[in-house]
Amino acid sequence: MARTARSVALPDPIALASSLHRLLPPMRANEAIFADNCAALGARAPALASRIASAVVPPQHVLTWTGDGMPLLSVNGVALQHPADPCGDGTRWARGAVERLTAHGARRAIVVGLGLGYHVEALAQRFAGAIEVAEPDPAVWRSALTARDLRALLARIEPGDGSGAGDVAAQPDGAPGAVRVLAHAPSLLRADGLHRALYERLIARSGSSGLRLRILVVSPIAGGSLPIARYATRALARLGHETRLLDLSAFHNSLNELALFDAKAARRAELESRLCGVLGAGVAATAEAFAPDVVLALAQAPLDVAALDALGRTGAIRALWFVEDFRRFTYWQQVAAHYDHVFTIQTDDCFAALRAVCDARLAYLPCAFDPDEHRPLALSSEDQRAYGSDVSFVGAGYRNRRLALRRFLDQDFRIWGSDWEGAAELERVLQRSSARISSEDAVRIFNATRVNLNLHSSTYHDGVDPQGDFVNPRTFELAGCGAFQLVDQRSLLPELFAAGSELTVARSAGEMRAQAQHFLERPDERAQIAGRARARALAEHTYEHRMQALVAAIVASDQDRLLARSRPPTFADLAAREIGPLRELLERHPARAPFALDTVVRGITERAGDVSEEEAIFLFLHQFQELYLGEART
């Protein structure tokens, strides 16, 4: 689920109308355009034309115009073309697409995403091969056919909705059937994921991207993003990417040990900055050796400008998943410009702030949960006693929580987490002397608690933040555990969970207390709501979902760059080119593992018995490499 930051600024209607009247020839009525287009479409794809004719364009599809009268379409806030120069943007896209098509000797292109057709027209002018357009949203077809005269384009392309996308089986470059799947990036960034799913399906079948990315995930030294780095790494690995986590929490003590120098605050900050500089240099050095396609930094990862520039020089795509409140943690102002992609858990205001300082591609990417870790547990009675209560809260002692949670002191109530020092009034319910709670213990607590309070943090409210937007990881983690929660209202919550049926939302601390009392007496209701929340979370809110969206967004905008990077072939790649005993030897190894001579030789030397000719040749190559290429390889 990702939402682009590129929203269209609607022009002043009066100014627009007068300029249109002055500059443009009279436009034919939209109905006439649609009818003509449908007739042309019907001649090529009657079934599709029929579906489009009966399609209803929902209000989220918004048509506007440029100052020159060029139509613009946005869907759920995602603009499907450049807001000022859709033709120029389409031309730029088409030029890149033709380069890719030519480089691979493709005779056929499948374009996922129609938009209003600017990019497809530009492609049709430059590419002589067949062009199939796969637009799975009939409403987009209708909008496009209503807004623009596409008869010439429809005569040139093979229009479709992707369901019958042509034969995309992998073909050698230059073969008559060689096909490339091209993405219309804005379409892929639509929140509903319709186009992204189609694109990925086609990519997988065609093998035309062959993208198994090499991703370096960089964690912060400490803080809430740290476990997220680990979850993200696991998810990326499960998605089949070659992933490595640089867990910089190993340096947490080093940061703390700076206190040894007993420096004044400003100097201490400088020392911390220098330490982070060293860590950033270490990340850059790792990237030089690991040669990742993507470096994914989590919020607070110690990457300064120098480190980011060094990473950029390796050719890696730099992505930041900023899972913090952009208003509270403002360091992004110094570094955002040095990222290629910034993913955030907030939207409009956050996008606007980021856009003011950087040209990175921005996308909304909310938090998530890890089903392997955040899951229902059958607790022993001992654990139930140790971790359970009627009401509990797990988290840090921010101001609004210290004030709001007093309301629960008359309950069977426990508070778990760090940074509660000085909250004398809560001392009685504070567990483990304000020690940090591990993720594993948090899951036990969630499972053992009847009503989990989930109050988002604020340093300056007394309870609920009325302007609160982002949704914290705890929301998803509680849902994943199948644990009942009361969560404070957040503007971005409704599109993630249905209030009332999947989550119980409170607008104030008082309301949260009343809800707690209500649901403590209704265990069945709690179970049903929690069950629906878990189902929704499993279906849409795992880290695999997030990482899939993240990768898709990166691929959509940087596919050329990723494809241009050399990568070692897999065993399957090499095996596919061979026959006989050599192929059998290669197929002994995991298909998707990168081919390495060392791996082959290890397999040979670990096996008893006679050495085959193929194995002996690999031994020869390995020894040649050791003898003659040792220094050259490093």
Added chain:
Amino acid sequence: MSARRILIVNLTRLGDLLQTSPTVAGLRALHPDAEITLLAEKNFAEVCEAIPGVDRVHRIDLDHLGHLLLAGGSRVGEAFHFVRNTVAELRAGRFDLALNFSSSRMSAVLLGLLDIPDVRGWSMTSDGFRAIQTPWARLFATLCLNRRVAGFNLVDCYRGVAGCLSTATPGLSFTVSDAARARVATRLDAAGIAAGARVIALQLGASRAVRRWPIESFARLAHELAGDGKRIVLVGGGGERALAAELLQACGSCATPLVDLCGQTSIQELGALLERCALLVTGDTGPMHMAAATRTPIVGLFFGPALPFDTGPYGTDHVVLHAGVSCAPCDHAVHCLDPFCRRTITAELVASVVRARLAADWSSLAEIGTALAARAPVRLYRTGFDARGLFDCPVLGTVLARPEDELRRAYRATWLTLLEGVPLPGARSTGLVDVAPFAALAELARLGTELTARLDRLVIDAARSLDAVQRVGREIEVLDRAIGEHGRVHPDVAVLTQMFAFEKETMPGEDLAGLTKESARLYRDLCRSADCMQALLGGSGAVGEVDHASIRQ
């Protein structure tokens, strides 16, 4: 039995290929009707084609293979097929005898792939293990690990592997073409060097920096020799051009102008040039071996890992200066941070040696050697051949004997006795070497013969006496480990224990009875070799002088 198609594998460089030439001559003498093929790296094919007796040169482009592997990706598949095609081409040669002079795992794998019935040198068994075939090849591998006491020149080891030690030794051979001679003559004329002029060539470079004599030393030498009126020519490959420029600058103006031909001669032209030279001053380099092949007198500068005994110029009346410092020879794999040994060979010393050699003044050279021994760790050696036609380089002058000299002499005699049946010479003990470790080794070997005798009695009915067989087998394992450790604790016997280890790993077959008999033989050989060494080293006495060894003229 006479071979019909012989393959010699030597994937090394100029010098090593030239050092193969006596073996080729010996093979030709033993197998007059055989076709002899030399497998060499493409860049050195020109050398092989000029070695008399070589019928075919099979080139392998290792540069191309390297590029494929470095490119990685799908090009590794191309590399695989490159090797497969090379193997197929070599198999098509239907060789019946192969000699592997490239002592590397890579070449061993290659020989294992070629299905040649008689392989000598490094090879690979069917189940992927190293096998060093023939005793001389195992001895060569052993001496490479114990160079301080290596008693044979590499060339003679090659000849031993080929089984042609009994054939006459022509020395190194390289056929220089008339066209190359003409080109060189023109070049030297243009430089004002007339035919008949006494030209001294200086080979500036070496394969590794640690083997390179300092340029400032070469510069002082050039200055001195030019002052004598000699014409100096700088030789070497393209990689030495920078060194030549450095030398010319350091030299300044000389009495006679220096001629820089670095990187300007082909291999043929290098040979032609060296033919015109009265003498070559060089480190242990390929051009040194070329000079040996063209019978150009050599003054060799040996230090660092270079040793005159195993890689000295294979010919007669060459002079080698060797910096015999306590850490010599250093291992090829180490990176020395202070190669002080190079500085022990001064330009003034080399100049005096060059002058004496040019005059064939062996008395002066002996005096220089004697004087050197008193004040420096440098020794002078005169190359030649012993009565059996094997390379020898006795020291020039009167010097104090050293334990390694004794060991080298003793080992040489021992192996000639064991491998070639030469009668063991009489003892010439100086008491410099402790013989107790050899005695202890002999005892261990006798224990081995006892164990194998016991095993031999048991294997007749192995099925019934399986436990006993296994017990004796374990004892033999323990004994072999003890033998190996004995060699590590007492390096003087390491040659014997290492040779024993190589022999053991190459025992053929899996039949227990056969292996038992073979093991017994190996223990007997070990015992005999230890006894030989004791006999040659045994006795006591004051430290004495070492005479010139007899030199076959």
